Amino acid sequence: MAISISLVLLLVVLAVIFMRTGGLKFSHATVCVLLGFFLAGTSMAPTIANGISTTAGVVSGLNP
Numbered sequence: 001m002a003i004s005i006s007l008v009l010l011l012v013v014l015a016v017i018f019m020r021t022g023g024l025k026f027s028h029a030t031v032c033v034l035l036g037f038f039l040a041g042t043s044m045a046p047t048i049a050n051g052i053s054t055t056a057g058v059v060s061g062l063n064p
Contacts, residue, residue, distance in 0.1 A: 008042060011035035 015035050018028040039045065 008035065008038045011038060 011031055011034055014031045015028075018031065039048070
């Protein structure tokens with residue numbers, strides 16, 4: 001568990017650096033995919049899924 005959390009934190013740092021540089025290359029996209037993959041295996045996954053579902057529900061309920 002400690003290894004996956006440290007790996008997730010490393011991938012978060014790399015993803016933020018890649019986003020700030022402005023260009024998203026294939027290697028940057030790979031890091032982002034790996035971040036999502038490892039983040040899904042952590043204990044934060046249900047909280048993130050619930051937050052995304054709630055946000056989607058709020059957005060779909062908005063009328064222009």
